[in-house]
Amino acid sequence: MIDTTLCYIKKEGSWLLLFRNKKENDLNEGKWIGVGGKCEPGETPEQCVRRETLEETGLTLGKVCCRGVVHFRSDTWEDEEMYLYTSEEFSGELDENCAEGTLAWIPEDQVMSLPMWEGDRLFLPELLEGAAAIEMTVVYEGDRLKAWY
Numbered sequence: 001m002i003d004t005t006l007c008y009i010k011k012e013g014s015w016l017l018l019f020r021n022k023k024e025n026d027l028n029e030g031k032w033i034g035v036g037g038k039c040e041p042g043e044t045p046e047q048c049v050r051r052e053t054l055e056e057t058g059l060t061l062g063k064v065c066c067r068g069v070v071h072f073r074s075d076t077w078e079d080e081e082m083y084l085y086t087s088e089e090f091s092g093e094l095d096e097n098c099a100e101g102t103l104a105w106i107p108e109d110q111v112m113s114l115p116m117w118e119g120d121r122l123f124l125p126e127l128l129e130g131a132a133a134i135e136m137t138v139v140y141e142g143d144r145l146k147a148w149y
Contacts, residue, residue: 002078005036005049007064007085008127009057014105015128016094017114018056021101027077027143032106032114036085045083053090056098062089067127068134070119075141084127084134118145 009016018035020028035056039048050061064087072080096103106114108128112121119138126134139147 001081003039003045003048003081003083005039005045005052005083005085006034007036007049007053007061007087008034008124009053009059009061009090010086010088010108011090011105014107015111016057016059017104017106017111018098018100019102019104019114022098023100026100028117030115031120032111032116033120034084035103046085049083049085053087054092056100057103058095059090059092061087062091063087067131068123068136070123070134071137072119073137073139076143077140084123086127086130117143119148122148
C-alpha cells in the first residue's frame with residue numbers, strides 16, 4: 001500500500017488540472033486529475049502535496065486544506081491511500097513544461113465534463129464545493145469502477 005496526494009488548486013473560478021498524456025505506462029493516461037503523487041519515506045501527506053505541486057507546476061502552495069482520503073483498491077495497480085487537498089493560495093509562475101502531462105486552468109462548470117476516473121466523479125463535486133470531510137473506498141477492476149462505499 002502506498003500513500004499518495006491529489007491537490008486541486010483554485011484561481012478565479014477555475015481549477016488547475018493535469019491531463020496525463022506524457023508518461024509511458026501511466027495508470028492515469030488520458031485522464032484529467034489534480035496534481036500530486038507518491039509520498040516519499042518519512043514524508044507526511046502535506047509535505048508530499050507541497051513538494052509534488054512545486055515539482056509538477058512550479059507553484060509554491062500557501063494554505064492547504066486536507067479534504068479527506070480515498071481508499072483506492074485495484075486488481076491491477078498497487079492499493080493507495082489518496083489524500084485530497086485543495087488550495088487557493090499559491091505563489092510563483094505556472095511551469096507549462098510538466099513531465100507528467102498538460103496543465104490547464106479549467107472553469108469550474110467544465111471540470112465534470114472532462115475524461116477522468118469514474119471514482120473521481122463521486123468525490124470531486126463535494127470537494128470542489130468545499131466539503132470538509134470526504135472519505136470513501138473505490139474498488140477497480142482494470143480501469144473500471146466495480147464498487148464504492
